[in-house]
Amino acid sequence: MTIRAPRLFQAALWLPCLLILSLFITFTCALSPRKPRLSVLGHNKERNRIYSPSLIASDSNNNDYQTFYYDQTLDHFNYQPVSYTTFQQRYVVNFKHWRGARTGAPIFAYMGEESSLDDDVGTIGFMPENSRRFGALELYIEHRYYGKSIPHGFTGEESLENATIRGYLNSAQAIADYAEIIIYLKKNLSADSSPVIVVGGSYGGMLAAWFRLKYPHIAMGALASSAPILYFDDIVPQNSYDVVVTKDFQDVSRSCYDTVKRSWPEIDRVAAKPNGLSELSKKFKTCKPIKKASELKDYLEYLYSVVAQYDSPPDHPVTTVCKGIDGGANGTDILGRIFSGVIAYYGESRKCYDLNDFFSTDKLSAWDWQTCSELVSPFGRGNETMFQASPFDYNEYKDSCMKKFGVEPRPHWATAYYGGQHIKMILKRFGSNIIFTNGLRDPYSNSGVLENISDTILAVYTKEGSHCLDIVPATADDPKWLTAQRNKTVKVIKWWFHKYYNDLRGFA
């Protein structure tokens, strides 16, 4: 089951107080093929439509962003006859602020995540803001199999239906793509001495960190925003995500948390009654009759996860939802309160509520494939969260992937290739120049790096921040802690540049 969220964003159009949330929210993907789960970043295809013009940096003027296509190697790790081994990969460059190759001015390279590049260019505030600051080139590279970077003239969907073609969609191939394009671009610009900082958020943040570790000769440093690089192979507990969602709710309102926690058995109780499902349908004004309790529960779980992941200032959607729940304007019984939370989230009285708002069951998505092959994050929980117990069942996960794609997942491959276990000990004496940024309200922060590992592999987090908050455009209204986080990142990168140019002079 995949998840989609466009209506969420459209809804946000009519509720200014949720605008910030909708900016950061992602187009949604399934991290688990069984359970709806938020994407690790990814972007909403509709986002540009709902962007308030005042929030778009002047740099995002389309004229400054030039689109190119690179004749990319389809398989970097298996050499086949040339004729059928390339595809056109999109990348976008902004030269506006670049001080040029002659001065060895830097390059910020944004590592596309599971999304079209259209969603990134002009919307990742870190890029134009710091390109201006450092006189840097802005480079955005689209992830293979997303947006316009689909192999062989397939559509995205067709490429996933083809067992051979979809096999080339994985993170190792993706970062090798990035390596090739950065090398190519630097060569073409005669920018050999320009240091490259790779930047990414969520899955893209994992790619940025991994890129620095695997290609240190290409990227001098990495900013990995909200990168849950430890959510593999049981490095962190399976309930890491849900524990933070729960904490976000508890922190805002103990009674809200209580109501949510008590709502699940209440839904089950009502659903089990004769005509119970019909009663639930009425209560939640669903557009279609509810066929089983899990439809409603999945919907609510997703909603609570979204608001926790993007619990950003100034609107703090968890607070919004909890105000609705605690207020109980649509009934003070448990389910009435829950529905009040839903209404508070949408910020409008809808005629009806579509429980499939977030989900689509029909199409294979590229992200489905990625999570069914190498990116197996074992989401699960016992009774310790505000949700009902739902332990991770690998066999069920595997069967679902086998059914969809005919392959077993490789749940241990990500850690085999990238590491992660004992990360503090391993990276204490290996590697350098990675900043892991996080906001602790983001449920993914719990599987990110939250402690400095060495003098140059740093964790910069805020208690108040949410998913990828630090890399979206800065505004005049940003709270101090957010500005401080960004300043710290900038300071570290400045220090990297300082050392880099010193070295460059020394080795010249």
Place this chain on the structure above:
Amino acid sequence: MTIRAPRLFQAALWLPCLLILSLFITFTCALSPRKPRLSVLGHNKERNRIYSPSLIASDSNNNDYQTFYYDQTLDHFNYQPVSYTTFQQRYVVNFKHWRGARTGAPIFAYMGEESSLDDDVGTIGFMPENSRRFGALELYIEHRYYGKSIPHGFTGEESLENATIRGYLNSAQAIADYAEIIIYLKKNLSADSSPVIVVGGSYGGMLAAWFRLKYPHIAMGALASSAPILYFDDIVPQNSYDVVVTKDFQDVSRSCYDTVKRSWPEIDRVAAKPNGLSELSKKFKTCKPIKKASELKDYLEYLYSVVAQYDSPPDHPVTTVCKGIDGGANGTDILGRIFSGVIAYYGESRKCYDLNDFFSTDKLSAWDWQTCSELVSPFGRGNETMFQASPFDYNEYKDSCMKKFGVEPRPHWATAYYGGQHIKMILKRFGSNIIFTNGLRDPYSNSGVLENISDTILAVYTKEGSHCLDIVPATADDPKWLTAQRNKTVKVIKWWFHKYYNDLRGFA
């Protein structure tokens, strides 16, 4: 054209003074598909036959070495339906000295090179000697497509004839194999806390260094013996190899060097005469009539390269050959002296000399494929060496590969994936725990790492050493400088272990 050398070794059987040379010499491969070129290591299949028993460490007793097969992923970077994606990969373990998982005792993992594992087990002295010293487990892993680790029940040759299957033969897949097996073994032995030191020589040394850089979470350190990791993409001059061969000869005897240098035009001059080729055939007692001058020149060039690469004590084959040349026992004219060098090398009066001794033109070799795909070392030279000018011609190289395999080489891929350019600057602030050992008489040393890069990425070389000399079995007769080099390596590894176990306690 591929190269083979078995008779060379058989010859050595009858000449004790060349025994040491023959121990270290490689089974030979073409680093260039056009020019005969020595393998970067690899081992002589005949070696065990010519090993003097006294030189074989007691540890090589077959009973201590247990052979296993691992169900290896054929393609780590493209997930296909499971049924046809594995092959049986051979590895060998010696538990004899291992102090066990409970104490976190170390593991030395030998990264197989372009050769059967039969040639490594019991013959890489570093392994048993240091396993005894450190109470370590000895692990040897065979390189895919060599020895008994051929996919799909193909023979080695069949696997190379199949365009799809041979595509999976490359270094990235090979080190991913090593990663999987080490993880698997440690898990099976419950040896999570056992530090792994990877070891390799020549191409295997490159793999060891690359493995530490790509999989620092699996290997705590690497010993890369005689690894020419900079012989790619023109990081070092194309003549790096031949410059050292030349210097080796110059250092031994200026007149010998002069004779060799003057011999090439002399061969050309004689060959151009009516019946000149027949005159050359007679002069060099060739088993078959010489058809063109290049046959003889290739043969001699190969011979000089072999003796330079393995110019080891106590025999110093360059000295042997030069004594022959300078002595001129078979004629004091230029070609007479050259032939005297050949005879000195073989150490016997043969009935005739087969100029194809080193070469076979018929079969595709796995190493051919590797050098035609990613491992493109641009060997070439002008007039600055003792050989005739022979610039590297990429187009010719490419055409030859296209003809053999139908693919263009990827001459920039090795540096894209592994780096190499600006290595001192890049690794000064990234990575740790690699020892690059070299002997400066080895022509490959010129493309190895010969300077310390950081406190933990070290170059340990000897002026007098030859190719991989430090990792072959130690003997009581080893010169002091060789023992000192080995001791330095051991001291560094000891220090790594010290820090590792300290860290382990700290993080426990």
